[in-house]
Amino acid sequence: MKLKEVSARVIKDSRGEKTILVSVNGCLSSSPSGKSTGKYEAKPYRHGVEHDVAFINNMRFSREINKFEDLEFLENYVAKQIGANTMFALEASVLKALAKSQGKELWQLLNPAINPKKAKFPRILSNTIGGGAHSNNIRHPDFQEFLITSNNNPTKSKEINENAYCQAKTILKNLEQKEIEKNDENALQTSFENEKVLEVMKDLQEDIHDEKSVHIDIGLDVASSQFFINGKYGYKNPKKNLTREQQIDYIAELIKKYNIFYVEDALDEEDFEGFAELLKKTKGECLICGDDLTTTNLERVKIAIKKKAINAIIVKPNQIGSLLEVKKVIELAKKNGLFVIISHRSGETIDNTIGDLAFAWGADFIKTPVIGVERLAKVDRLIEIEKSLGR
Ligand code: 2PG
Ligand code: MG
Numbered sequence: 140m141k142l143k144e145v146s147a148r149v150i151k152d153s154r155g156e157k158t159i160l161v162s163v164n165g166c167l168s169s170s171p172s173g174k175s176t177g178k179y180e181a182k183p184y185r186h187g188v189e190h191d192v193a194f195i196n197n198m199r200f201s202r203e204i205n206k207f208e209d210l211e212f213l214e215n216y217v218a219k220q221i222g223a224n225t226m227f228a229l230e231a232s233v234l235k236a237l238a239k240s241q242g243k244e245l246w247q248l249l250n251p252a253i254n255p256k257k258a259k260f261p262r263i264l265s266n267t268i269g270g271g272a273h274s275n276n277i278r279h280p281d282f283q284e285f286l287i288t289s290n291n292n293p294t295k296s297k298e299i300n301e302n303a304y305c306q307a308k309t310i311l312k313n314l315e316q317k318e319i320e321k322n323d324e325n326a327l328q329t330s331f332e333n334e335k336v337l338e339v340m341k342d343l344q345e346d347i348h349d350e351k352s353v354h355i356d357i358g359l360d361v362a363s364s365q366f367f368i369n370g371k372y373g374y375k376n377p378k379k380n381l382t383r384e385q386q387i388d389y390i391a392e393l394i395k396k397y398n399i400f401y402v403e404d405a406l407d408e409e410d411f412e413g414f415a416e417l418l419k420k421t422k423g424e425c426l427i428c429g430d431d432l433t434t435t436n437l438e439r440v441k442i443a444i445k446k447k448a449i450n451a452i453i454v455k456p457n458q459i460g461s462l463l464e465v466k467k468v469i470e471l472a473k474k475n476g477l478f479v480i481i482s483h484r485s486g487e488t489i490d491n492t493i494g495d496l497a498f499a500w501g502a503d504f505i506k507t508p509v510i511g512v513e514r515l516a517k518v519d520r521l522i523e524i525e526k527s528l529g530r
Pocket of ligand 2: 362
């Protein structure tokens with residue numbers, strides 16, 4: 140396939156911030172953006188979004204792209220001239236155009252060997268109550284995300300997560316005696332401290348079980364690099380400074396007390412050894428996940444595996460930009476028994492590419508709330524795939 144029409148323009152993401160939209164042969168893709176970003180993420184743009192937009196609009200790429208691996212030609216052409224956000228939007232739109240030209244779905248192009256009757260769908264992991272860097276409440280929990288997940292049937296799981304969200308809102312409203320607002324990724328805001336929110340999550344778990352006979356698991360994104368200052372974990376609500384050892388003990392205690400099944404970025408993004416201690420301490424009872432730690436960067440994933448730091452990994456395509464790299468990261472992670480979680484960013488667009496990536500490459504989870512058009516675009520894409528396969 141020749142790239143006959145390639146263009147780009149600036150659009151606004153769900154936070155109202157500028158991002159890039161790329162069009163290739165009439166197929167569109169756009170990039171999300173993070174707020175609690177990892178230090179080792181690739182730069183989103185080479186010299187700002189406008190520079191990258193101009194580069195794409197002036198591209199003169201003449202080679203044909205006929206399969207996923209041919210993205211390499213494109214990556215050689217754009218080498219170091221665009222940022223990761225632009226690379227993701229460009230590659231995703233090229234692949235959508237290629238899939239269309241071959242009469243295929245994107246997931247089929249991404250994994251020609253997939254068995255669509257048997258391939259599993261990812262479980263939807265939804266931020267339900269939010270704190271940390273995503274909160275604009277003055278007083279808020281220090282942990283960034285209180286997550287839930289149920290099963291791997293997209294249609295049912297969407298309904299359960301939506302239901303749990305409404306129920307969590309009612310619980311918070313009754314306890315706080317005020318209207319509950321949403322944060323920038325549509326999670327519910329509260330002024331409660333971490334443990335109080337975990338109590339709410341426990342109540343939520345019981346309510347959903349009693350009313351719907353469904354079990355939901357509880358997860359956390361601690362996003363601890365955001366409050367790791369001068370070698371200590373500086374909590375504000377309530378105020379306390381924890382050493383690294385105390386942080387490991389604190390998280391391990393919470394995992395036990397609240398039966399938490401998933402904890403992301405419990406330690407600072409530099410502390411592979413701290414992650415390894417926590418993993419050892421929790422004896423595989425909980426998914427100890429890296430996000431800022433690994434930043435979808437193959438070299439950092441190799442270190443994490445070597446140091447036995449994690450048993451789960453967040454994959455955010457725009458942390459690295461190249462979908463060839465994203466695929467390598469997922470393959471390496473799976474080969475080493477890590478659970479794979481493909482994730483949205485806090486600033487999102489209606490792009491649904493990560494739905495196809497998650498299904499095609501066998502991700503165990505997709506991390507996204509089920510509220511708002513930008514997040515639903517991903518969930519609804521999975522449901523569309525599910526329906527098209529008659530499953
Ligand atoms: C995270 C994400 C998504 P951001 O930390 O996991 O919630 O946040 O996109 O701001 O990095
Ligand atoms: Mg995170």
